[in-house]
Amino acid sequence: MLADRPVWGVSEEPGKGNMKYIASWSGGKDSTASIILAHEHNEPIDLIIFSEVMFDENISGELPEHIDFIKNKAIPVFESWGYEVKVLHSDKTYMDCFHHRTVRGKSKGMKKGFVMSGHCDVQRDCKLKAIKQFWRSVDADFTQYIGIAVDEPVRMERIVNSENKVSLLEKYGYTEKMAFDLCKKYDLLSPIYGFTNRGGCWFCPNMRYTQLKHLRTHHRDLWDKLLELENEPDLIGNMWNTLTKTRIHDWEERFYWEDRQMNIFDYLKED
Numbered sequence: 001m002l003a004d005r006p007v008w009g010v011s012e013e014p015g016k017g018n019m020k021y022i023a024s025w026s027g028g029k030d031s032t033a034s035i036i037l038a039h040e041h042n043e044p045i046d047l048i049i050f051s052e053v054m055f056d057e058n059i060s061g062e063l064p065e066h067i068d069f070i071k072n073k074a075i076p077v078f079e080s081w082g083y084e085v086k087v088l089h090s091d092k093t094y095m096d097c098f099h100h101r102t103v104r105g106k107s108k109g110m111k112k113g114f115v116m117s118g119h120c121d122v123q124r125d126c127k128l129k130a131i132k133q134f135w136r137s138v139d140a141d142f143t144q145y146i147g148i149a150v151d152e153p154v155r156m157e158r159i160v161n162s163e164n165k166v167s168l169l170e171k172y173g174y175t176e177k178m179a180f181d182l183c184k185k186y187d188l189l190s191p192i193y194g195f196t197n198r199g200g201c202w203f204c205p206n207m208r209y210t211q212l213k214h215l216r217t218h219h220r221d222l223w224d225k226l227l228e229l230e231n232e233p234d235l236i237g238n239m240w241n242t243l244t245k246t247r248i249h250d251w252e253e254r255f256y257w258e259d260r261q262m263n264i265f266d267y268l269k270e271d
Contacts, residue, residue: 020138023048023145024131025085027062027070027190028199031147033179034168036186038145039081043168045145048078049134051088053126053201055225056095061126061201064219065191074188088130094203097122098229102236113235114205116242122201149176205241212251227252 021044025031038045050070053061060067075085100112115122141164148155148167159165169179183189192199195214200206202215202222216223226248230240240248 018140020046020140020142021145022046022138022142024147025050026147026199027066027074028147029180029183029189029193030149030169030176032074032188032190033174033182034145034147035078035083036182036188037168037172037174041168041172045083048083048085049088049131050085051090051127051130053122054089054093055201055203056093059222061094061122061203063192063199063202063215064222066199069190069192077186077188086134088134090126090130092125092129094122094126094201097125107236110234110236111232113232113237114229114240114242115237116205120204147179149174149179151175205243205246213255216252216255223248223252 023031023035023038023045025035025048027050035045035048037043052067052070055061062070071087078085097115098111098113102108102110102112144165146159146165146167147169148159149169150156150173156167156170159167168174174182180189180193190199196208196211202219203226207215226240230238230248240246240251
């Protein structure tokens with residue numbers, strides 16, 4: 001288990017009883033652009049929070065390029081602008097969820113295994129739990145900055161009637177494309193956008209072809225961990241994507257033969 005990390009705002013001075021401005025940040029283009037806009041327009045930010053999912057106690061669940069960007073590039077820039085950044089962690093890791101044994105029913109004693117796509121308890125237990133604990137610790141009125149662009153009407157509808165959620169992208173008329181360009185201008189665009197249009201955990205069953213191919217090619221150690229997990233016994237969720245019945249071994253076989261075809265093609269070109 002990961003030790004609980006200290007949270008913020010319970011008895012700090014100054015600020016008790018005053019409005020706090022807190023930016024929820026994922027490292028994606030929209031939430032990053034929101035912080036850049038706050039910097040450009042002198043909007044108040046008391047704290048930036050980022051919730052990091054952990055694979056186990058030592059390995060991040062974030063894509064390696066992304067967590068490197070978060071910790072070694074973006075956070076130092078934000079701190080140089082005078083912002084405090086807090087990285088939140090849940091007391092549960094992906095491995096805790098994966099190896100949790102059921103205590104009742106016909107699957108009693110079996111390990112939970114891979115999560116069902118679309119019903120992610122990892123999101124609930126390893127990410128949102130830490131965020132909810134943080135908000136409960138804030139003993140002041142607060143405004144939460146949310147990274148939602150003006151061309152995301154469905155997402156924007158969720159905060160229209162909220163008393164304390166504000167989109168700076170909406171305030172300054174920024175679309176998703178404009179947010180992307182702003183991050184690029186400041187050299188604060190996560191490298192994940194070089195091979196995917198979405199972030200997420202590297203073990204997520206919703207990953208698509210390009211993300212899986214990237215993981216296998218550039219992070220073989222993590223790829224091999226998925227293969228090893230799929231070989232474990234006594235799993236309820238015994239394949240990587242339990243919804244589509246797709247195994248990570250199926251992807252391994254596909255990529256293996258694709259690599260073989262490319263090697264043959266390169267050989268023929270040389271002749």
